Amino acid sequence: MAEGIHRILKARGIQVPEAHQEMLAQQMQAVQQLRDTVDNSQLKDFDMALTHVPGGERL
Amino acid sequence: MNEELAAQSIGELAPKLRDKQVSPVELTEAVLANVDAYNSDVNAFIRVQKEQALESARQAEQEIQSGNYRGFLHGIPMALKDILYFKDEPTTMGSKIHEGFIADFDATVVSKLKLSGVTFHGKLNMHEYAWGATTTNPHYGACKNPWDLSKIPGGSSGGSGAAVAANMSIASLGTDTGGSIRIPASSCGIIGLKPTLGRISKYGCFPLSWSLDHIGPMTKTVFDAALLLEVLGGYDPKDPTSVDRPTQNYSGELNEDVKGLVIGIEEGYFFKNVDNRVNEAVQNALQQLEKLGARIEPIRIPSLAMAEFAELVTITTEASAVHHDNLVKQPEKFGEDVRFLLEVGELMSGVDYVQAQQIRRKLDLDFAAAFEKVDVLISPTLPFLSPPIGDSTVDINGQALSFLDEVIRFTGPGNLTGLPALSIPCGVRDGLPVGLQIMGPAFQEEKVLNVAYAIEKLELMKGQKPSLKVLG
Numbered sequence: 001m002a003e004g005i006h007r008i009l010k011a012r013g014i015q016v017p018e019a020h021q022e023m024l025a026q027q028m029q030a031v032q033q034l035r036d037t038v039d040n041s042q043l044k045d046f047d048m049a050l051t052h053v054p055g056g057e058r059l
Numbered sequence: 060m061n062e063e064l065a066a067q068s069i070g071e072l073a074p075k076l077r078d079k080q081v082s083p084v085e086l087t088e089a090v091l092a093n094v095d096a097y098n099s100d101v102n103a104f105i106r107v108q109k110e111q112a113l114e115s116a117r118q119a120e121q122e123i124q125s126g127n128y129r130g131f132l133h134g135i136p137m138a139l140k141d142i143l144y145f146k147d148e149p150t151t152m153g154s155k156i157h158e159g160f161i162a163d164f165d166a167t168v169v170s171k172l173k174l175s176g177v178t179f180h181g182k183l184n185m186h187e188y189a190w191g192a193t194t195t196n197p198h199y200g201a202c203k204n205p206w207d208l209s210k211i212p213g214g215s216s217g218g219s220g221a222a223v224a225a226n227m228s229i230a231s232l233g234t235d236t237g238g239s240i241r242i243p244a245s246s247c248g249i250i251g252l253k254p255t256l257g258r259i260s261k262y263g264c265f266p267l268s269w270s271l272d273h274i275g276p277m278t279k280t281v282f283d284a285a286l287l288l289e290v291l292g293g294y295d296p297k298d299p300t301s302v303d304r305p306t307q308n309y310s311g312e313l314n315e316d317v318k319g320l321v322i323g324i325e326e327g328y329f330f331k332n333v334d335n336r337v338n339e340a341v342q343n344a345l346q347q348l349e350k351l352g353a354r355i356e357p358i359r360i361p362s363l364a365m366a367e368f369a370e371l372v373t374i375t376t377e378a379s380a381v382h383h384d385n386l387v388k389q390p391e392k393f394g395e396d397v398r399f400l401l402e403v404g405e406l407m408s409g410v411d412y413v414q415a416q417q418i419r420r421k422l423d424l425d426f427a428a429a430f431e432k433v434d435v436l437i438s439p440t441l442p443f444l445s446p447p448i449g450d451s452t453v454d455i456n457g458q459a460l461s462f463l464d465e466v467i468r469f470t471g472p473g474n475l476t477g478l479p480a481l482s483i484p485c486g487v488r489d490g491l492p493v494g495l496q497i498m499g500p501a502f503q504e505e506k507v508l509n510v511a512y513a514i515e516k517l518e519l520m521k522g523q524k525p526s527l528k529v530l531g
Binding site: 005008009012013014015016017020023024027028030031034035037038039040042043046047048049050 | 362364365367368371372386387390398399402403405406407411413414416417418419420421461464
């Protein structure tokens, strides 16, 4: 996983310190565990509700 | 006498200033004397502005003497978190990258406080870019908890929490994206109010995460929090998240009567994995409220099981978008912990982000349904007591758990939903304050403030304060 993470960040122009590589892999494993808590069947009916105001700012 | 003066709240000081029993200069000098005495140990300030404050206090004195008293905040010395813009003054965001940044306009909250006659005496320490909850700042030094200098004050508004607790500021403001007002309020034993999203304008506040950021008061009393909400609340067309809803006379209508109040308790989420000492203090407060006539109602909000994912994805992704260019061009200028979190945000997917927003919508509806059954929700603010500076884990009943995972577990849902939430101290355990969180329905801050007012009247802190005498 650490290698894949390094590749993604490098492609985005980000230099990752060596010390962060293993920590990032662990963190993304924790994110995966949280991702497993997401029950998509509960979310299907929900619009993400991101709103843009036509015409820009309300000034 | 000076020490006593600086220990008072806005509610106590304002009538004395109005009636000319206390002069703004005398009060500012008293607060600055505490800064001189305690800040070398607590490190709550990034910058102290002594001369500027005294000049402003002299002006306030003149105005009051000549019959132009502006109201409750006139002549009150305050220092603010160094993330709010002051025209023509440096604002660092607690960072090295922005150490020379000078804003060319005032934040809306700063304009409102200036108009109210507040005397500003400094800029307060914070977690770098507000992206963290320890205030162990690599560029300006670690801020320390006045209750125990070996412990963190919480964050990201740790300087605000520590300065108010140590009587180095009469009141302050914090910003809150995952709990950054309520966490230091809980850790430092003061009041911290995160209002409803849109209630207080964020214009002129450097962003951490646009959709989660809030500004709110950090104070010694519930009355002061209510008062500041009155002054700072209101629609601002310059902030696209601002909502045009009328504010109220929150301080004038505070009511401690909880008879018939229904308090919701979500045990499966907000009372799971909590330090026994914290749990005992919060349960004690609940029992006292019951004795006063409130009713406790267990409720369930199943979508809370997805809240940690939604908070983590939203905050990391938005923060990494804010800082992307600097992470590419000058990553070495970030502190290690912030740089790491910004890298994490770059790894989330677009699908993660959209799902996180869907979860927020489900949470909005589930909380709205819960508030049809109960008036407020009560929980601990934090599941642990303040850990030692430098620790990456917290001890919860003998289990070492990740600080980062635990710290916003109870406060994060307030940011995801934008609902008002307040932390109030409810006791001291092993020398450290315990915070209790009250959440309420959208734009009904008065409900949250009234319950807090009732808890304040219970005097659960038994007058205990940080032992400032041993500092300095």
